[in-house]
Amino acid sequence: MESVFVDESPAAVELIPVTPESLHAALEGRPARYARWARATGFTGEAGGVLQIAGDQGELEAVLVGYDVDQPLWMLAAAAGSLPGGDYRLQEAGLTAEAIERAAVGWGLGSYRFRRYRSEPPTDDTPVRLIWPDGVNRERVTSMVAAIGHTRDLINTAPADLMPGELAAEAEDLAERHGGAARVVADPDEVARDWPCIHAVGRASEHHPRVIELTWGPEDAPPVVLVGKGVCFDSGGLNIKPDSAMRQMKKDMGGAATALGLADLIMRAGLAVRLTVLIGAVENAVGSRSFRPGDVLSTRSGRTVEIDNTDAEGRLVLADLLDRAGELEPALVVDFATLTGAARVAVGHEIAAFFASDDAWAAALEEPARAWDDPVWRLPLHAPYRHMLESDVADVVNASSGGQAGAITAALFLQDFVPAETPWLHFDIMAFNTRARPGRPKGGEAMGLRAVFAALEARFGRVR
Template identity: 45%
Template sequence: MPIPFETAPGAIASAVPITFVTPSTWEAIRDTLSAAARQFAAANGFTAKPGASLILPGPDGQIAQVLFGLEDATAKSRDPFRPGKLPTLLPAGVYRFGNTPHDARLATLAFALGSYRFSRYRKAEASTAKLVPSDGIDVAEMTRIAGAATLARDLVNTPSNDMGPEELATAAREVAIRFGARFDCIAGEELKQNFPLIHAVGQASTRAPRLIELSWGDAAHPKVTLVGKGVCFDTGGLDLKPSSGMLLMKKDMGGAANVLALAQMVMDARLKLRLRVLIPAVENAVAGNAFRPLDVFRSRKGLSVEIGNTDAEGRLILADALAYADEDKPDLLIDMGTLTGAARVALGPDLPPFYTEDETLAQDIARCARDENDPVWRMPLWGPYDSWLDAKVADLTNAPSGGFAGSITCALFLQRFVEHAKSWLHFDIFAWTPQAKPARPEGGECQAARAVFRLLGERYA
């Protein structure tokens, strides 16, 4: 997707100003307009309601100004991405901010994110509005973040017939080539000995499972490892999902899409860290050789896992990948996955929970999430629930009986496979926007990656 910024010299002189108004500032701003513009606004019933817009014509019939409503500065709740609605409203042309929104940086990013269109299968009407970024805005950073979000959204939006484990590996390879990273991939039966859980989940599909690996950066720099769940389609396995439950399962590789987006941001910014990306990529299919409830598998770490439910497959493939990552003793180990409906019941689709025992890391990621308008919420690694993972014939089960604390018990399961990393951070994301919002079109979404990139930028710039 082309990034909708106009940076040509002199562009700002001819750009149409966008004037941000709020219910409390509208009267004063209205008084600065010409009599004809005031009358036009009144005739159109413009009231500066948040999200409302009005294009004001000039004497020559051309667009003279755009009015756009925001929340008052004192409002209980404000959406910093409200200006992300503008690309869906504005006709073709070049625009600039005529006055300062609540947060000019986030408003600029929102404009770029709101310009996104997924057009692989049909011609989508592209946003033709361009923005001249205000003075002080780091255009390279905005372009970097918006480009990575586009990558994540495109990967998640692509249906599973065109986004299987092999295609996901191809996408990762393309990112690696672009930034000069090393790319490796282990596929099919080669996984059986050293990555038995990844193999078990993916063995029933005609599309061979894979473990995708990227590495980049100076070996002398701090080690940061990203692990992303890459279930390219999830039927639920023999514990088959109902048809309604399968409808969005093309997005079950959203963790992989988001760590690739994060990796792209890191490499493009050339942060001073040693980056490693691991993506276990599988399709959880149904066949005669599918793994079964109460099967027992020995994991890479050596722990035996009893299968309580074949639809709790994401934590299985992440377990082997996390154990592999942990062997390298990274300074920071981060995993992302579309893992539990329990997380959505607790916090909804827009607020992914995160888990860590590192108090400083928890405070830092929460602050970065607020600063980036990339919301996340800390949940507890509640020790007393760890016993719920006990299995009758193995070291642990992947799916405790009962319906309580599903996101917490998933995090506790994954924690069993992390021992040597200095800090571990786990995200249970949704990777999907069910209803369009400003800057967030309906469909695949980049979640938590911008917050983590902000954190990494602060630590390793």
């Protein structure tokens, strides 16, 4: 973070935010070459546009940045990702304090790079840095950027380098950094006894399953539980995926990464909650010990599940975790999972589908999702579809037949393991950008994180 923000710089280049409507006024009183260059290049002030303007000696003198006044978060994101190394200062006139702070977050997100596997150093290693705008809450900005960057890093990491053991180590490190505690269940016999579905999903892999429980915060604070699907790689099991569907399955632990990223932000901010994070870390592999279509599994709650499809494994992992979450009598449970292709069909890749058992919590997401450009969309927990999960031999089947309403039936399956009185949000997310946009590079993404954090902050406040 130190490399993308700086306290002061005598040679900083001015960043001038403009819109199509304000471009003319912004250029008045400036050298005529600014307007001539804008006309010559076709720069109109549209959001995401960046225009570099040279001085009399050919040096970079100023930069015009086009932005959308309704989404100031991305005001500087394109500039952070495209400008040459050096220091830059935002012209703050006419901007609200809120817009400036969000623009600083966007600068940080636009500066994100995942270079773990690059052997060549960057061609220009001069940092691109923003001078801290006046009055910005620096801790809030750096916390948001760091938490989202950590989430992206986890999702982008190659699966061979982030199997259940490594994911558990990430959680342990996070807890230690923030003065929390992490308990990891790694013994295969203990997992099999106490977390039977997690064991069944992960037992074919040489990378034994882990159950992770991270705790933090005052014991007398309202309990909030985050649950994450941590399938570190998903082959589909015996219902093996085709090549095209398996290619990006390193992201199938995106729910766990998002839960850890959100936990990081909650702990950095000091929210007044008793936080618990529950993650089932597994690899859904193919082998002689794989669970099978037609098997009947017992869950942690005692309910039995007939297996229709071994590629519907994430809901089995979550079933055990949600049962544990209910034991904590939480004020709220939020789970994140890359659960169904049906959710992608419903809302596409760039919106986080979610389900809610509590209307007030669903409504609480609307404003922060808009303000932080973290789009979410509520899908219905339509109880009549529960018939699609009926089994002839067990309490429930893990995947509905017929291919209809797949995201809804998956959510209804999970609802069976959440106490009826517990407020619950279930996020069925992509966790991956399939195209690059300013501040949102192609690759792992923390979908829903900003919206949920802002809703939690508004509801519970901060200890400090």
